[in-house]
Amino acid sequence: MTQAFDIVVVGAGMVGAALATGLGQNGFRVALVDKQTAPRYDPEAPPDIRVSALSAGSERYLQQLGAWPEIMALRATVYRRLAVWDETRHPLSALIPRKPTEVVFDATLLAASHLGHIVENRITQQALWQCAANQPSVTLMPGTGVTALNNGDDRATVTLENGDTLSCQLVIGADGGQSRLRELAGIGVTRDQYAQQAMVISARYGGPVEDITWQAFHPSGPRAFLPLHSAGPAHPGESWASLVWYDSPEELARLKALDNEALILAIQRGFPDDLPRLTHIDTRASFPIARQHAKHYHNGRVVLVGDAAHTINPLAGQGVNLGFQDAACLQTMIREAHRAGGDLAHPLWLARYEQQRRPANRRMMLAMDAFYHLFSNRIPPVHLLRNLGLGAARALPFARNRVARYAMGIDEELPAMLKQITARLPGLKQL
Numbered sequence: 001m002t003q004a005f006d007i008v009v010v011g012a013g014m015v016g017a018a019l020a021t022g023l024g025q026n027g028f029r030v031a032l033v034d035k036q037t038a039p040r041y042d043p044e045a046p047p048d049i050r051v052s053a054l055s056a057g058s059e060r061y062l063q064q065l066g067a068w069p070e071i072m073a074l075r076a077t078v079y080r081r082l083a084v085w086d087e088t089r090h091p092l093s094a095l096i097p098r099k100p101t102e103v104v105f106d107a108t109l110l111a112a113s114h115l116g117h118i119v120e121n122r123i124t125q126q127a128l129w130q131c132a133a134n135q136p137s138v139t140l141m142p143g144t145g146v147t148a149l150n151n152g153d154d155r156a157t158v159t160l161e162n163g164d165t166l167s168c169q170l171v172i173g174a175d176g177g178q179s180r181l182r183e184l185a186g187i188g189v190t191r192d193q194y195a196q197q198a199m200v201i202s203a204r205y206g207g208p209v210e211d212i213t214w215q216a217f218h219p220s221g222p223r224a225f226l227p228l229h230s231a232g233p234a235h236p237g238e239s240w241a242s243l244v245w246y247d248s249p250e251e252l253a254r255l256k257a258l259d260n261e262a263l264i265l266a267i268q269r270g271f272p273d274d275l276p277r278l279t280h281i282d283t284r285a286s287f288p289i290a291r292q293h294a295k296h297y298h299n300g301r302v303v304l305v306g307d308a309a310h311t312i313n314p315l316a317g318q319g320v321n322l323g324f325q326d327a328a329c330l331q332t333m334i335r336e337a338h339r340a341g342g343d344l345a346h347p348l349w350l351a352r353y354e355q356q357r358r359p360a361n362r363r364m365m366l367a368m369d370a371f372y373h374l375f376s377n378r379i380p381p382v383h384l385l386r387n388l389g390l391g392a393a394r395a396l397p398f399a400r401n402r403v404a405r406y407a408m409g410i411d412e413e414l415p416a417m418l419k420q421i422t423a424r425l426p427g428l429k430q431l
């Protein structure tokens, strides 16, 4: 069976579902296809192992789509402070207190009510599926992947695993880092695998829900502690947290093989003393991390968004926030193409989308790489440099706060001076 739409969105992850909702609100006839079945939130179940720190900018975008109240009604944890410090050991470590290299970003000092929310991916996705389903012009097609593409001159045709074909003007690839659509459209990527991997641990700790997230930088990789919601009456006085431990694949394989008690002990030794004590580990999973950028964001009638276009080091939790910015930008271009009375896949508008998003995504990739290289080594001058950097961040609250407001999505623009500096950094053009 062949069905006709204006737009087919392949991949109903957080980014694809958001974009389909926005396009549906603009009145486009959209098919939203995903190989997975609908996400299902169970309030009694432990949290999803995949959580994301959603910035204030993402919150505004999700508000516009109508998904934010739904997310808040399900489950989300606000954070108002973010503590960052360098944990590299050196011969003088015992003599120097940690405080000089600790920087705390506090919403009140940034003139904001909060820095962001930690939300389980399943919850964001479910809220967005609901919003997409509420749009009369959006058709959800879960449980079937894309197998073939005909990227024709006049229309594109997408073939699904169930044998159905969908014909449309524009196909949007939102099917993640391993995008099949990107491959079918013949769009290549540049890719660098990092030496580190990430292990995510879903755990309970003794104590109330916190409004601070912690990130300690070790030469082997960062370690982050993200507080989640209360564990409820079944575990009085306890709360859930998501821990992320970046390290070599060998070290993570060793940690992953430990039983729960031994892993709790390893975490106690490996994380700072002032973090809450863990009481129980629910799940653990490790993820390879890579910096990957599509060589083009569009080809013919296909355009890419989110992880299908770029994946970045998750150490500062920016991946989906960038994906939402792609989605908002592409929606504007599609609306403009429609207003101009032309083809929704007109190269003029797709090129404008890429012109806007590629430099912004590249800038964030470069910033994450700079962090990665600066903090993932033990060379004494580099160690000195980063401690000077953290010291400067403490000493120059104005500059620090402007950058932090941008990174948290409170401000939409990086200060002009910093934009000029990042634009001149070597290597930016190759990404």
Ligand SMILES: Cc1cc2nc3c(=O)[nH]c(=O)nc-3n(C[C@H](O)[C@H](O)[C@H](O)COP(=O)(O)OP(=O)(O)OC[C@H]3O[C@@H](n4cnc5c(N)ncnc54)[C@H](O)[C@@H]3O)c2cc1C
Binding pocket: 010, 011, 012, 013, 014, 015, 016, 033, 034, 035, 036, 051, 052, 053, 054, 144, 145, 146, 174, 175, 176, 177, 179, 180, 181, 198, 200, 244, 287, 305, 306, 307, 308, 314, 316, 317, 318, 319, 320, 321, 322, 323
């Ligand atoms: C350890 C870790 C921690 C992270 N923490 C954060 C964070 O704190 N903040 C943040 O902003 N980001 C974070 N990220 C990044 C974030 O998870 C991703 O950027 C985000 O999930 C990308 O969303 P997406 O919708 O583009 O792709 P995905 O989430 O990958 O969704 C792709 C969708 O496409 C579907 N699909 C795949 N193939 C097909 C096919 N052939 N046909 C049909 N459907 C298909 C999949 O089922 C899926 O639903 C983290 C990533 C990792 C690994």
